[in-house]
Amino acid sequence: ASESNLIRVTLFPGDGIGPEIAESVKQVFKAADVPVEWEEHYVGKEVDPRTQSFLTWESLESVRRNKVGLKGPMATPIGKGHRSLNLTLRKELNLYANVRPCYSLPGYKTKHDDVDLITIRENTEGEYSGLEHQVVRGVVESLKIITRHASLRVAEYAFHYANAHGRERVSAIHKANIMQKTDGLFLKCCREVAEKYPEIKYEEVVIDNCCMMLVKNPSLFDVLVMPNLYGDIISDLCAGLIGGLGLTPSCNIGEGGIALAEAVHGSAPDIAGQNKANPTALLLSGVSMLRHLDLHDKADKIQNAVLNTIAEGKYRTGDLGGKSTTTDFTKAICDHL
């Protein structure tokens, strides 16, 4: 790839094991000859008044300019007067849809071997409004906000995604039997969008029932779309089905075509710097990012190399019951390319 054809991607290596797994991604992408140029940004050491968080304004500008980014785990520093890093990113970049593919990894055994679903979470409103107050002493309330705008937007994305990825069904997850107005509006928007995609099946599933079905038979589901908190809960539940957050990719979609892919697991300070971290979630998030860029050949190539390396079982990191270092696992993936 010649200089001018390179796609500039903002890279947040993040904290703890972040730099190690980011290094792994850089090596694998290089070995796969992916035409990217990384623009690295780190979390600042103090609150940037322009973002009210430890994220620097420059780093957000970088994502806005490049329209595509990859993010490792960030440990939100404790203390008052600043916002969580994840929430700041969602808010500042208007990352309205969080997309998490979740599939059983061949050769890595869990209690389920038939998971293949996508959770699409509304990422900007609902129970995350931040609007809370004390009514009187001992009585507090928080507001869940659902708007037609944000509901249509995430529903559109879900059907667009299902269509583009050859998926058959979209399930809207809700509790409209209790929250008739808020979740009811969310469902109404989903139905409107569903009508534009007659070839995609559409169904509505109550969240409690959905969770029961997911643990009994996850193969019943295909694409799931839902309000913020339900998405938070169900995406983690689904990750649990296939082995945990260390294995699942995530990609946030923002207005204006922005995509910020991220590993959603923690920064694992206990093993940071010890060459023990599993880079799978960040690698597969990188794959999601490549699919967003329509670089499906490269995405397939890297995804297969990661999955085959795990399936073979010779090189696995400690979290998967193996003894490999991050660098050996990474090298094995590069050898599979």
Add this chain to the structure above:
Amino acid sequence: ASESNLIRVTLFPGDGIGPEIAESVKQVFKAADVPVEWEEHYVGKEVDPRTQSFLTWESLESVRRNKVGLKGPMATPIGKGHRSLNLTLRKELNLYANVRPCYSLPGYKTKHDDVDLITIRENTEGEYSGLEHQVVRGVVESLKIITRHASLRVAEYAFHYANAHGRERVSAIHKANIMQKTDGLFLKCCREVAEKYPEIKYEEVVIDNCCMMLVKNPSLFDVLVMPNLYGDIISDLCAGLIGGLGLTPSCNIGEGGIALAEAVHGSAPDIAGQNKANPTALLLSGVSMLRHLDLHDKADKIQNAVLNTIAEGKYRTGDLGGKSTTTDFTKAICDHL
């Protein structure tokens, strides 16, 4: 048991398969010589203005008087101008805690064989406030209400229950990293109560993480206490781990010592009247009710008979992969007594 020693219990057989499984409970309780006298009440054919629902005022009065009841599935009739039957019961009887023991049934194989936990759900407020409104066209909000009163009350019940049942740990489930004021107050109340029970371990687990842990390793949990919606979600998830709502008991605890045990599965109109229904959830709910009445001998006896019948595997209803009728399964349980 002589007439005067009989405990009067309100029985709502309910709809669909309700009368058949209620009949099963009556037979098993009789065979076990449980000193109860049933006072049967049915859901009315029209809305009772005093309850604004199809539940009659007399039936609620019966529970208030007897302080103990057992309830089969009720199908809320569709239409406007009345409240859901379940919600009416919770509201009118102030049923503040919903207790659901959930344990793997010996001999009935699911993906998990090590489940043994209790979910205790706040049952009166939170996301179920019913307070919703449209702010402007396309923007709706619903209010989640958390009070010190209701949070302390359910936390007290959870620790009391853990203590009385020899449980080691109580986990409060929350999303206080996002809803700092509402879920924060809930946690504060749990901590206050926890201090009074130094011999019981106390921990706090974020709901998304809790769901992931539950599907990976449910044996990590013991007693879980949480706000209304989280309880709704997690209790169904847990039921899924051991086979579904047809197998899990539930008991609602109200002010003034009221206990209303219930089967939380649906009324299964498709198999109603065909002698095919599985009475396990209602039987085990009856067991929960007996424990609430401190009739542990009878409770143990019936619980063992039900579990042994299922474990033996000779008599199982269709939902468990068998071919037994409700009456044959019931007879087998009575034979085990």
